[in-house]
Amino acid sequence: MSVVIDGASLTGADVMRVARRDASGAFAKVSLDAGARQRVMATRAWLDANFMNDEAPLMYSFNTGVGLFKDQRVLMKDMVEYQTKSVYAHATGVGEPFCEEVARATMLLRANAFAMLDPFTDRPWNMTPVEDALRSALLELRDR
Numbered sequence: 001m002s003v004v005i006d007g008a009s010l011t012g013a014d015v016m017r018v019a020r021r022d023a024s025g026a027f028a029k030v031s032l033d034a035g036a037r038q039r040v041m042a043t044r045a046w047l048d049a050n051f052m053n054d055e056a057p058l059m060y061s062f063n064t065g066v067g068l069f070k071d072q073r074v075l076m077k078d079m080v081e082y083q084t085k086s087v088y089a090h091a092t093g094v095g096e097p098f099c100e101e102v103a104r105a106t107m108l109l110r111a112n113a114f115a116m117l118d119p120f121t122d123r124p125w126n127m128t129p130v131e132d133a134l135r136s137a138l139l140e141l142r143d144r
Contacts, residue, residue: 005108006033007116019105030108036115043117052076061086 001022003014017028032040050056051063054075058064063079065072066086074082098106 002029002031003108004031004033005112005115006036007039007112007114010108010112015105015108018108019101027104030111032111032115040114040117052079 001017003010003018014028018030019027021027051059054073056063058071058073060066060070063074064070065074065082097103
């Protein structure tokens with residue numbers, strides 16, 4: 001059994017099939033819908049073309065430091081090290097680790113959120129005002 005994520009059609013039953021073992025002890029396999037893969041790849045290509053250079057507009061935590069260093073650009077030559085350190089700095093936890101079911105469900109939900117990534121269409125989304133403002137800003141930057 002497999003679950004295909006596309007950012008739109010994931011159900012609670014799908015999450016449970018991925019998070020919990022079935023009667024035979026297997027987890028459902030997960031794959032990314034072809035359309036979702038194309039959207040993610042197009043977004044990544046746009047980001048690479050427009051933000052992965054040292055002259056790109058500053059975007060907090062994307063190509064700048066954080067906190068006191070929010071106005072300091074992270075140069076592309078330092079980006080891999082910066083990203084690695086950022087992951088390590090946030091790799092903390094308090095209390096007992098999540099059980100495998102919760103970890104698998106959480107990872108699936110995050111992957112599904114990325115699968116819906118499509119900031120360059122006029123498709124109506126049910127977005128919060130902050131998300132709508134971000135989408136508008138990205139569209140404006142793209143169209144410059």
